[in-house]
Amino acid sequence: MEIIVAKHMGFCGGVKRAVEMAQGAAQQADGPVFTWGPLIHNPQVVQRLQAEGVQLTEQLNGLEGEAFVVSAYGVEHAVLEHARAKGMRVVDATCPVVIRAHQLAYKLADEGYQLIVVGDHGHPEMVTLKEVLGDKVTIVHTLEEARRVKVRGKVGVMSQTTQSLENFRQIVAHLAVRAKELKVLNTLCPAITVRQEEAERLVEEVDALVVVGGHGSSNTTRLTELGRTHAVTTYHIEVPDELDPAWFAGVEKVGVMSGASTPDWIITQVLHRLQEIGDAQAVNAAVS
Numbered sequence: 001m002e003i004i005v006a007k008h009m010g011f012c013g014g015v016k017r018a019v020e021m022a023q024g025a026a027q028q029a030d031g032p033v034f035t036w037g038p039l040i041h042n043p044q045v046v047q048r049l050q051a052e053g054v055q056l057t058e059q060l061n062g063l064e065g066e067a068f069v070v071s072a073y074g075v076e077h078a079v080l081e082h083a084r085a086k087g088m089r090v091v092d093a094t095c096p097v098v099i100r101a102h103q104l105a106y107k108l109a110d111e112g113y114q115l116i117v118v119g120d121h122g123h124p125e126m127v128t129l130k131e132v133l134g135d136k137v138t139i140v141h142t143l144e145e146a147r148r149v150k151v152r153g154k155v156g157v158m159s160q161t162t163q164s165l166e167n168f169r170q171i172v173a174h175l176a177v178r179a180k181e182l183k184v185l186n187t188l189c190p191a192i193t194v195r196q197e198e199a200e201r202l203v204e205e206v207d208a209l210v211v212v213g214g215h216g217s218s219n220t221t222r223l224t225e226l227g228r229t230h231a232v233t234t235y236h237i238e239v240p241d242e243l244d245p246a247w248f249a250g251v252e253k254v255g256v257m258s259g260a261s262t263p264d265w266i267i268t269q270v271l272h273r274l275q276e277i278g279d280a281q282a283v284n285a286a287v288s
């Protein structure tokens with residue numbers, strides 16, 4: 001079995017920065033360091049961070065200590081204010097790409113556009129946007145949801161940074177024929193779109209695709225959906241133990257991709273396991 005590894009693997013810049021900031025905060029601290037929920041959507045990394053002194057809570061009464069690390073996707077205002085009120089040092093690891101997207105959203109709303117954002121309901125990036133803009137923003141996850149939006153005057157549309165490029169395209173195309181005026185801002189993160197574009201090329205070459213990343217990771221799930229949309233048998237795994245040798249019976253070429261919050265050490269373990277299963281001599285060079 002031939003193993004083709006995608007070129008863009010492992011942490012994106014924003015996740016790498018957030019993890020390093022949390023580790024730095026734990027090293028410097030004399031007291032507890034907290035995040036609100038998982039710092040990133042990868043349970044194995046979160047476990048390692050806990051071992052290094054970065055605790056997580058989702059209860060305000062549990063949020064007390066020396067430092068509070070804001071995740072790459074930001075945090076709700078009430079949580080931040082609580083941490084400050086408790087005298088915690090705030091380490092803001094919000095990704096600059098997310099900050100920029102939110103600023104663009106505020107500007108569109110200020111300019112009087114009916115703001116529609118393609119995103120996951122409940123994703124921290126959308127929750128914090130809704131918190132600031134309230135009724136001035138409508139979050140839609142699917143084309144069906146976009147169809148149900150009552151379109152008024154001029155519409156501004158943008159996307160959660162980790163959304164599917166294809167989903168965004170479809171919703172923009174739909175709104176373009178409904179709105180009198182449509183302003184489209186591409187706020188998809190380049191680190192995500194480059195992986196999705198690479199996935200589109202990779203699925204043309206392989207019989208099966210393995211996507212490595214947290215089961216709760218939005219961008220990893222998008223890569224999995226993309227493989228399945230192209231009718232390539234696609235497996236979403238977090239750790240190498242999930243790989244079942246039976247999946248690869250008769251498979252000549254398998255592609256391997258990862259989400260943006262998947263650490264290199266898990267990718268290495270997955271590749272070793274695939275080499276064992278497929279009796280592969282070597283992992284191929286990256287696809288162009």
Ligand code: SF4
Nearest residue numbers: 012014095097161189
């Ligand atoms: S995927 Fe993009 S927006 Fe999200 S943390 Fe990484 S660099 Fe930032």
